[in-house]
Amino acid sequence: MGIIEIKNLTFSYEKNKKIIDNLNLSIEKGSYVVILGHNGSGKSTLAKLIVGLLEAQKGEIYIEGTKLSIDSIDDLRQRIGIVFQNPDSQFVGITVKDDIAFGLENRNVPYEQMKGKVLEVAKLVGMENHLEKNPEELSGGEKQRVALAGVLVYDPEIVILDEATSMLDPKGVFEVNQAIQQFKHKKTIIAITHNLEEALYADRVIVLNQGKVVLDDIPKRAFNEEEILKAANLDILESMKLIDLVKEDQDLSNKKEIEEILWELTFKM
Amino acid sequence: MGINFQDVKFAYYIPRNKKKTRYQLTDVNLKISAENEFIGIVGHTGSGKSTLVQLMNALNRPTYGSVEVLGHKVTRKNKTLLKPIRQNVGLVFQFPEYQLFEQTSLEDIMFGPKNFGFTKEEAEKNALEAAKIVGLNEELLEKNPFTLSGGEMRKVAISGILASKPKILIFDEPTVGLDPKTKNELMNLLLDLNKMGKTIIIVTHDMEVVSRYCDRVIVLEQGKIALDLPKKELFSKKELLDRYSLDYPVLMKLLQRIKDQYNVDIDVNKFTLEDAYLEIRKVLGKNHG
Numbered sequence: 292m293g294i295i296e297i298k299n300l301t302f303s304y305e306k307n308k309k310i311i312d313n314l315n316l317s318i319e320k321g322s323y324v325v326i327l328g329h330n331g332s333g334k335s336t337l338a339k340l341i342v343g344l345l346e347a348q349k350g351e352i353y354i355e356g357t358k359l360s361i362d363s364i365d366d367l368r369q370r371i372g373i374v375f376q377n378p379d380s381q382f383v384g385i386t387v388k389d390d391i392a393f394g395l396e397n398r399n400v401p402y403e404q405m406k407g408k409v410l411e412v413a414k415l416v417g418m419e420n421h422l423e424k425n426p427e428e429l430s431g432g433e434k435q436r437v438a439l440a441g442v443l444v445y446d447p448e449i450v451i452l453d454e455a456t457s458m459l460d461p462k463g464v465f466e467v468n469q470a471i472q473q474f475k476h477k478k479t480i481i482a483i484t485h486n487l488e489e490a491l492y493a494d495r496v497i498v499l500n501q502g503k504v505v506l507d508d509i510p511k512r513a514f515n516e517e518e519i520l521k522a523a524n525l526d527i528l529e530s531m532k533l534i535d536l537v538k539e540d541q542d543l544s545n546k547k548e549i550e551e552i553l554w555e556l557t558f559k560m
Numbered sequence: 561m562g563i564n565f566q567d568v569k570f571a572y573y574i575p576r577n578k579k580k581t582r583y584q585l586t587d588v589n590l591k592i593s594a595e596n597e598f599i600g601i602v603g604h605t606g607s608g609k610s611t612l613v614q615l616m617n618a619l620n621r622p623t624y625g626s627v628e629v630l631g632h633k634v635t636r637k638n639k640t641l642l643k644p645i646r647q648n649v650g651l652v653f654q655f656p657e658y659q660l661f662e663q664t665s666l667e668d669i670m671f672g673p674k675n676f677g678f679t680k681e682e683a684e685k686n687a688l689e690a691a692k693i694v695g696l697n698e699e700l701l702e703k704n705p706f707t708l709s710g711g712e713m714r715k716v717a718i719s720g721i722l723a724s725k726p727k728i729l730i731f732d733e734p735t736v737g738l739d740p741k742t743k744n745e746l747m748n749l750l751l752d753l754n755k756m757g758k759t760i761i762i763v764t765h766d767m768e769v770v771s772r773y774c775d776r777v778i779v780l781e782q783g784k785i786a787l788d789l790p791k792k793e794l795f796s797k798k799e800l801l802d803r804y805s806l807d808y809p810v811l812m813k814l815l816q817r818i819k820d821q822y823n824v825d826i827d828v829n830k831f832t833l834e835d836a837y838l839e840i841r842k843v844l845g846k847n848h849g
Contacts, residue, residue: 460765485740552822
């Protein structure tokens with residue numbers, strides 16, 4: 292059984308317009324899963340359902356075997372952290388240190404223990420030299436790393452990244468991805484993104500369309516499903532487009548060879 | 561005639577001791593034509609990109625130096641008519657859909673032109689034209705903009721700027737938060753506007769967009785123009801991309817990997833799929849017979 296089990300989940304904001312439509316999904320412990328989908332495909336809604344910010348009309352979500360409900364939510368929230376898209380809208384503390392500690396203060400952790408833990412996670416995301424700063428002084432990438440530290444500090448099993456890098460500049464994206472590498476495969480990570488490149492190195496790619504899972508596979512196979520990706524209003528990889536040109540080229544005698552070269556190099560780090 | 565920056569310095573705040581002024585921009589000299597340009601402005605967060613574009617339509621005034629916009633010179637304190645500047649240089653902010661406020665989409669689009677002195681009839685005509693250009697479905701025009709999807713709202717907001725018939729259009733981070741399909745649609749719209757003769761300026765972090773759509777790239781660093789050069793020149797100099805930590809476009813990365821892996825003489829400086837393919841074919845392809 293997966294760390295997250297979703298069974299027949301259905302959710303709608305208004306009547307007759309299902310955002311999540313009888314969705315089934317199982318996510319393995321320690322895996323790094325990327326969820327892709329166009330604007331309005333239900334990705335962010337799914338994330339909010341998993342962390343209990345929204346309540347589904349039908350179906351069940353199990354976290355480590357416990358069913359998500361009004362009775363279990365307080366306990367289950369300790370095991371899940373979420374980082375949102377906008378770096379400017381998730382701060383509560385006056386200093387970076389306070390902000391990271393917020394999640395622990397809420398859980399009545401003793402001061403000395405809190406101090407050590409804050410420093411530990413700040414180091415993990417490379418923000419240990421900014422602890423006394425006001426979050427407002429930080430760059431986007433730094434802010435998102437603080438948000439990440441604020442989640443990691445209470446040691447959740449599952450970390451959800453809801454387009455956590457989409458508003459950052461390339462340097463910021465790089466920094467956040469470096470930070471994620473520090474706990475990849477130690478925690479279960481669910482990354483929601485539009486960026487196909489970010490999905491290349493995931494353990495698994497899940498594509499949502501109209502509230503349903505339309506594709507669920509390892510990246511190498513998933514990105515080969517051109518028709519499904521297009522039907523889900525997603526782009527296909529540039530190398531896939533090149534391979535299509537190879538296929539159409541009548542004069543070329545070593546098609547297979549070039550196709551393989553392009554495909555192999557796409558997944559090379 | 562277009563936009564002409566001369567020795568511009570800009571600070572949001574000047575302390576009593578002027579020597580302690582922290583300038584957001586310094587030594588800016590820049591010429592932009594009012595026709596046919598497609599410019600990408602890139603640089604890290606805090607490098608001065610947004611400040612720079614806000615000087616282009618007089619939302620900011622230069623602290624020192626002058627900015628001439630379509631013949632209207634703006635300095636720190638001089639009296640200039642700002643309306644013609646604001647009308648002719650349309651600025652679309654990041655997440656423009658947050659700025660809608662009227663009861664119907666049509667009224668929202670008409671707000672700009674009405675403000676710039678167009679009659680109600682002209683404003684409506686312009687609004688309908690603008691909606692058509694951006695591909696906004698006519699039936700949506702009578703709807704409350706807040707009931708539309710995010711992508712549609714963004715189209716309403718852009719129509720609102722287009723309806724005032726600006727010559728120059730500036731977009732601050734236009735593709736942030738859009739999925740690939742919506743992003744392509746939007747960028748192709750900007751390309752169409754560019755082909756109609758308008759100058760398009762985009763502030764972006766997305767080097768994919770820059771490599772595909774822009775002709776000229778301005779790189780800002782710490783409030784200075786570090787580079788101002790044709791796109792092809794920027795992407796042909798790997799050391800420049802590395803020095804300013806700019807991302808390589810995906811196609812370039814792939815070509816570079818082919819070059820490294822197979823030790824072949826391949827030109828990595830290709831930006832369209834077709835060009836990249838021809839290059840790969842030339843180097844790796846074998847013909848029948």
